[in-house]
Amino acid sequence: MELKEKLVSSFLAFENTVDIDAPVHEIRSQAIKNFEEKGFPSKKEEAWKYTSLNAILKHDYSVFPKEENALEFKDIKKYFVHDLDTYKIVFIDGKYSSHLSETTHDKIDVCLMSSALSHEKYKPIIENYFNKVAKQDGLTSLNTAFSREGAYIYIPKNKLADKPIQIVHFSTGKESAQMLQPRNLIVVEENSHVQIIERHQSLTNNAVLTNSVTEIFADKRAIVDYYKIQNDNENASLIDNTFIEQQAQSIASVHTFAFGGNITRNNLNFYQKGEGIDSILNGVTIIEGKQHVDHNTLVHHTEPNCESHQDYKGIFDEKATGVFNGKIIVNKEAQKTNAFQSNNNVLLSDKATINSKPQLEIFADDVKCSHGCTIGQLDENALFYMRARGIGEKEARALLMYAFANNVLESVKIPQLKSRINKLIANKLGVNIGFDL
Amino acid sequence: MLEIKDLHASVEGKEILKGLNLNVKAGEVHAIMGPNGAGKSTLANIVAGKEEYEVTEGNILLEGEDIEELAPEERAHKGVFMSFQYPVEIPGVTVTNFMKTAINETRKAQGLEEMPAKDMLKKIREKSELLEIDRKFLSRSLNEGFSGGEKKRNEIFQMAMMEPKLAILDETDSGLDIDALRIVANGVNKLKGQDNAVVVITHYQRLLEYIVPDYVHVLYDGKIVKSGSKELALELEEKGYDWIKEEINA
Numbered sequence: 309m310e311l312k313e314k315l316v317s318s319f320l321a322f323e324n325t326v327d328i329d330a331p332v333h334e335i336r337s338q339a340i341k342n343f344e345e346k347g348f349p350s351k352k353e354e355a356w357k358y359t360s361l362n363a364i365l366k367h368d369y370s371v372f373p374k375e376e377n378a379l380e381f382k383d384i385k386k387y388f389v390h391d392l393d394t395y396k397i398v399f400i401d402g403k404y405s406s407h408l409s410e411t412t413h414d415k416i417d418v419c420l421m422s423s424a425l426s427h428e429k430y431k432p433i434i435e436n437y438f439n440k441v442a443k444q445d446g447l448t449s450l451n452t453a454f455s456r457e458g459a460y461i462y463i464p465k466n467k468l469a470d471k472p473i474q475i476v477h478f479s480t481g482k483e484s485a486q487m488l489q490p491r492n493l494i495v496v497e498e499n500s501h502v503q504i505i506e507r508h509q510s511l512t513n514n515a516v517l518t519n520s521v522t523e524i525f526a527d528k529r530a531i532v533d534y535y536k537i538q539n540d541n542e543n544a545s546l547i548d549n550t551f552i553e554q555q556a557q558s559i560a561s562v563h564t565f566a567f568g569g570n571i572t573r574n575n576l577n578f579y580q581k582g583e584g585i586d587s588i589l590n591g592v593t594i595i596e597g598k599q600h601v602d603h604n605t606l607v608h609h610t611e612p613n614c615e616s617h618q619d620y621k622g623i624f625d626e627k628a629t630g631v632f633n634g635k636i637i638v639n640k641e642a643q644k645t646n647a648f649q650s651n652n653n654v655l656l657s658d659k660a661t662i663n664s665k666p667q668l669e670i671f672a673d674d675v676k677c678s679h680g681c682t683i684g685q686l687d688e689n690a691l692f693y694m695r696a697r698g699i700g701e702k703e704a705r706a707l708l709m710y711a712f713a714n715n716v717l718e719s720v721k722i723p724q725l726k727s728r729i730n731k732l733i734a735n736k737l738g739v740n741i742g743f744d745l
Numbered sequence: 746m747l748e749i750k751d752l753h754a755s756v757e758g759k760e761i762l763k764g765l766n767l768n769v770k771a772g773e774v775h776a777i778m779g780p781n782g783a784g785k786s787t788l789a790n791i792v793a794g795k796e797e798y799e800v801t802e803g804n805i806l807l808e809g810e811d812i813e814e815l816a817p818e819e820r821a822h823k824g825v826f827m828s829f830q831y832p833v834e835i836p837g838v839t840v841t842n843f844m845k846t847a848i849n850e851t852r853k854a855q856g857l858e859e860m861p862a863k864d865m866l867k868k869i870r871e872k873s874e875l876l877e878i879d880r881k882f883l884s885r886s887l888n889e890g891f892s893g894g895e896k897k898r899n900e901i902f903q904m905a906m907m908e909p910k911l912a913i914l915d916e917t918d919s920g921l922d923i924d925a926l927r928i929v930a931n932g933v934n935k936l937k938g939q940d941n942a943v944v945v946i947t948h949y950q951r952l953l954e955y956i957v958p959d960y961v962h963v964l965y966d967g968k969i970v971k972s973g974s975k976e977l978a979l980e981l982e983e984k985g986y987d988w989i990k991e992e993i994n995a
Contacts, residue, residue, distance in 0.1 A: 718837075
């Protein structure tokens, strides 16, 4: 059976496991119809021209988590930023693991989507925000249809989340192949602040396909910093759909560190709904083998005096392929917009590929928008300079790659996370640099 | 220390060095002068191991060992240092971290333990004072946004840190004002000793007032065409290179 068919027919079984009288179920029913109509995207669509899902849709995925699997913290500690005190929302094969998690309802809510969907207390927030900013494309609708579990984070007015929050999804692969569809909702009210670190980690060589949807609402003057660590094994694919709605003077940043996986597609969408907003999209991609990473970004400026800053760096070795498709829309009313986008790439091999495409749709006349894209090799003069000082070729290359990605790393606000990412890069490059950059 | 015998070298098929001979002994300072395009920088880069240059004939011996097949880092480990004419900017790597990495990689290659952090800091302090380098400067990204003079001073700071056996200064005087020139020369003179050697490549005589050479060579059209004492440098400054060209062509 084709995956689409299987999913559509599974919806009935899914309905038996959830409260179909909940208002959210109407949204689910609508979404499955929408998915049935639109299906999975194909390469014929402009936005999917360079990323084909065909190969990963062929697996016979189990679409519901069946049994509960336990993991010991010591075995998976390395996938957390563990030298940092954080809240943790942890899922194993799509099921919440209370054992590994640390949630709270003290002043702020850091808990589960399943509780938020079923408890009366959260009803107003769910009604106001659930599925309100997510697009209605096939993949997002598919996630919406089966939405049941994920992270629910609610930071009321004038509150500072007292520590960062880690959201970690593990797949253990007891099933042959597994499809996961986490659904996250993050609401940050006026003047509030939260930092979130998200990671998907497969612990198996069986195929894993994650189709994740995250909706984030940053109210007036809120600050949201979101860090995505994508460093999964070669049989794990991720479609990350993130939608962020920002009100006046809010600042939202998303850092995406794409260091591995089979196919990784990031659909990152920012919608600005007020004045004086700043949106920051940063990414570092370092991949090799046959890995594929596609960053598809959208920033929609609708009001005056807002900014957006996009800085994506990519390093591609062997037969790795990369895509950067960055769209900026500036409405007629959005005068004095400053929108910047840059995408710089280094190809380390003749067989590596990057497709980089800026798309600017500007309808206002008093704006500053710029975009730049470079594709090159490592600077041979710089390599020689370092080697002439006694630094071996491999280390010199690694230092240059660090230097290349440095400004993005520099903008990570959590020192322990920055140090962790430095280590991940060093591991990837097979070097041991004696200092943190 | 350094012995170059009948060196022929080309880049992209074009012959630049055409039978160069040079013999530099420990404890000596040699100056190599010559007009633009004579092959001065090529010589420096070939000794340091730049791969674009192809040695077609001849040998480069360091303390009697042929180093032609060695990678640039291996030559550095054996004590070769080149002060770059155009030092490269490396954003995100501070001067201090670059030096720590360079020194410890070199020590590792020599079978030594890493230098203890305390000793490293002490050395950095000493050498930066010698070159009159501000502490703040050391935590900046290597060469990024440095003025021409700062870059050159930083090169000599690196040389002081690395304590090479053979230092080749490729146009280290260009872009330096007189104060910086004095500081840089002072740094080089402090390093000079019985066990190491310095080769100064320059266009102008003025650096040689501060770093006094034992020998001056004129490089022209890929060969050393004239050698002499430090007075030769003065003569070149006064008369230019045309008389040498005439002498050769005669």
